[in-house]
Amino acid sequence: MATVTSYGQRLGNRVAVGMIILALIVFLAPIAWIGATAFKPRNLATTVPPTIFFAPEVSPFVKLFTKRVQLKPNEKVDYESAPWWERIVLDGGERISRTGRGEVQLSGYPSRFLNSLIVAITSTFLAVAMGTITAYGFSRFKVKGEADWLFFILSTRMLPPVVVAIPMFLMYRAVGLNDTHLGLIILYTAFNVSFAVWLMKGFIDEIPREYEEAALVDGYTRMEAFFKIVLPEAATGIAATAVFCFITAWNEYAFALIMTNRRAQTAPPFIPSQVGSGLPDWTVIASGTALFLLPVAIFTFLLRNHLLRGMSFGAIRK
Amino acid sequence: MAEIRLENVQKYFGAVHVIREVSLTVKDREFCVLLGPSGCGKTTTLRAIAGLEEVSEGRILINGKPVQNLHASDRDIAFVFQLYALYPHLTVFENLAFPLRATRIPDAEVRKSVTSVAESIGITHLLKLRPGALSGGDMQRVAIGRALVRRPKALLMDEPIGALDAKLREQMRTELKRLHLENGSTSIYVTHDQVEAMSLADTVVVMHDGVLQQVGSPSDVYLRPANLFVAQFIGSPVMNIADAQLRDEAGKASVLVHGAAFEVPREVLAAVSSRQVKDMALGIRPEGVLISHEETAGARSVSVHLIQPYGPFDIVDLNVGSQTLRARTPSGFASGKGQQVWARLDTTQAHFFDKSSGVSLGLRLG
Structure with missing residues (x-):
């Protein structure tokens, strides 16, 4: 590696490093968003300005792996007897679909x-x-x-x-x-x-x-x-x-x-x-x-x- | 061990005729060197013997059996490449063992053979390394070891030490000679370096433009070059070649070199006239041009044009007629440009060639 000596070279070096950092931010921002949003509670996902500090949850993953259907208006959920991981996804008018015998179905x-x-x-x-x-x-x-x-x-x-x-x-x-x-x-x-x-x-x-x-x-x-x-x-x-x-x-x-x-x-x-x-x-x-x-x-x-x-x-x- | 014979081998690359009717016999245990300038077909000839190149015509026989249609893998010949061709992903040990693993040889035997070869070429301490970690000389030792480990019928080498520096080349030359004496395998060696050829060979084969120029012992090709090409290719500094006319004046025979007359024995006249040569060329090595400070019989006065010191001797260019003639003198013999000295030709070292065909007249005087 060449030693950087002159002022011009040093300036050029800094500009180059700056550009790289800028490029990194541009490329990594979506990945940061994906990583953060994957652990956010649903109500914080689309806030403006974005929420940066939040208590991470696994609910998105549970929802991802289970089949969900929309609740019909007159349906009720037996919230009390549901297991913990069902309870955390029982929000926003959704529920985990179950068969008649109470089995949870895997999502696609x-x-x-x-x-x-x-x-x-x-x-x-x-x-x-x-x-x-x-x-x-x-x-x-x-x-x-x-x-x-x-x-x-x-x-x-x-x-x-x-x-x-x-x-x-x-x-x-x-x-x-x-x-x-x-x-x-x-x-x-x-x-x-x-x-x-x-x-x-x-x-x-x-x-x-x-x-x-x-x-x-x-x-x-x-x-x-x-x-x-x-x-x-x-x-x-x-x-x-x-x-x-x-x-x-x-x-x-x-x-x-x-x-x-x-x-x-x-x-x-x-x-x-x-x-x-x-x-x-x-x-x-x-x-x-x-x-x-x-x-x-x-x-x-x-x-x-x-x-x-x-x-x-x-x-x-x- | 084996005898290798080429019979009228021809090779074309497209329209280019690279090997022209080459016939050659390499005897069992012989060390044969193919020598020639680059592009003369020597490497192609070697590759054809190994089976890496198909011949267009002719036969190649190993121990009397035609092999020209066999795959390289079926010829039981080893090949050493100029750039070593050691497998970078294998250790030195595995490189040496590689040829043995082609056949189902038990592991213990592989180990034994590899160890004994490694000992004979002095690389036992390198067995665990990868080729990338070796010096050029060691890489070539391993490459030669890999060729020897299988005890092949013949060992073919394509400028194996050409990529090394001068000092190491000299050392490896000695080592190659020793290995050949110990193993005695039939060896064919390609080089463009005449020093390598002369020092290693039992037989030197000089090639030019795909044609064999001369086959002979090192002293043969040096002392009795078959034609002008061999005369000029072998020997350093280069042999003097000049158009020459013979004259017979006042009972004295002389040869005109660059317009200057040098005395020669009368027997030359008869010998040359019997061959009916139209134009003749005289070749004489620098050591055949004898110079002295005092006038001697048959010498003529010439002036020094240029002095090149070589160390043990000087090469002095003399103004002779319209051109120069190289002479070899003891170091410091001539003092400088323009000095007058006496020069004569040692006719026992003179070579006469037919200028139009380049073929030597085969005249040896004295």
């Missing part, structure tokens, strides 16, 4: 969350696996019309995906992939695979061929060399690609909204759908969003070392 959120995990993890795995093998082929073998093929692969990203939403919906309905996990997995894999090919090609190009050639002369087949040498060497690239693919698949909203409604619905279209049922309870939406942010945060955190190396990949001569 856990299964939507699970759907999100299934779809995002499977499609990320498929996209990265296919992308890595394809990139390896392009990187190591003479492919006729290589540049054209690569451009074709990239061109699948040039169209805004929503443009094809209606035809995709009709096709999916025709083949029965509507509202299935497989349908979404295929869709997200298709989105991500072109991106994965391009990203992985850059990483694999950087791995010297001599590594594999050394393995080849040492008695390994091309496949063994790929698994024993290329994959470990490309770990950084695979991690970076996986994070990007996972985020794309995890956050996808438009297609999930159109293609699914119940069985295979993912969390993104589910969370806002809660706005429409009764009065919008922002605390529930915030708690749902907060939980939804966690897997990406954890995944990225686990792979952070690879990612940092991945970001600077190619910038540093080894």
Whole structure:
């Protein structure tokens, strides 16, 4: 790192730090709002100015995980005999729905969350696996019309995906992939695979061929060399690609909204759908969003070392 | 251990003809060095033997068996790459064990082989490290160890010490020679450094433009270069090459070099005229240009143009006719530019070439 000496440099440094802090505030404010609102009592969620100090509650999460219905005008709630966690959500004209035998029903959120995990993890795995093998082929073998093929692969990203939403919906309905996990997995894999090919090609190009050639002369087949040498060497690239693919698949909203409604619905279209049922309870939406942010945060955190190396990949001569 | 034979090997990269009809036999236990300028096809030849490059035509035989259609993994040959190609994600031990793990060898045996190789190349203290933590010399030792650990039929090396600094190169050269003597594996070594080639090789193979120029012992290629290319490529400082005409005047034979006449034995006349050469070139190494301060028989007076001190000797450029001639002298022999000295040619060190084909006439005098 260069030592900062002159006045101009010091000023420039401060301006840069100021800009970074400003950018951080802009980017982190929504996350702070989500985090805070997820623990607020409902009546403090939408105050102006926002309430900063409050006694945190778990009621938003309880509401998130339970099925709620609006009370009809003449219905009464047996408030006294309800358990504690039911009592804390018996506000604003809502109650927890129960069957005749008094069982509490789970809301749709856990299964939507699970759907999100299934779809995002499977499609990320498929996209990265296919992308890595394809990139390896392009990187190591003479492919006729290589540049054209690569451009074709990239061109699948040039169209805004929503443009094809209606035809995709009709096709999916025709083949029965509507509202299935497989349908979404295929869709997200298709989105991500072109991106994965391009990203992985850059990483694999950087791995010297001599590594594999050394393995080849040492008695390994091309496949063994790929698994024993290329994959470990490309770990950084695979991690970076996986994070990007996972985020794309995890956050996808438009297609999930159109293609699914119940069985295979993912969390993104589910969370806002809660706005429409009764009065919008922002605390529930915030708690749902907060939980939804966690897997990406954890995944990225686990792979952070690879990612940092991945970001600077190619910038540093080894 | 094995004998390696190339028979009329040809290789094209698209329209580029990189190996042209190369035929070569490397005997069992021989240390053969492919020497040539960059782009001469020596590395491609080596890679073809290893199976990393397919040949377009011709046969490659190991112990008499054609292998040109076998995969690299089926040829039982080891390859040392210029940039080591050690796997960064494995420790030195695992790098050394890697070739053994390709076959199902019990762990205890792997351990034994790795330890014994590590001992012979002196890297036992490095086994637990990763390649990133090693110096260039140690990395190359590990790379060579990885090649030897399997006891392959042959050891191919592609400029294995070219990336090291000069001092380390010299040390590794000695080590390579010792390892070859101890292991005695058939070795083919590619380099563009003639010092490496001369000091390591049993046989030097000089290549240029994909064509074998000369195959011979180090002293062969130095003392009896087959053509002008070999003559100029081998030897440092470079051999003097000049257009030469023979003259026969007053019973004395002489050769005109850059327009200046030097006396030569009469037998040259007959030998050259019998070959019917149109234009001739004379090649003489700097040590074949003898200079003295006093007049000697057959010497002519020349002036010093430039002095380059090398340490143990000086290289002195002499004004001869319209050009210069390099001579090797003891250090400090010539005092400065413009000094008059006497120079003659040691005809026993002279080489005569057919200028149009570049081929040596094979004349040896004295």
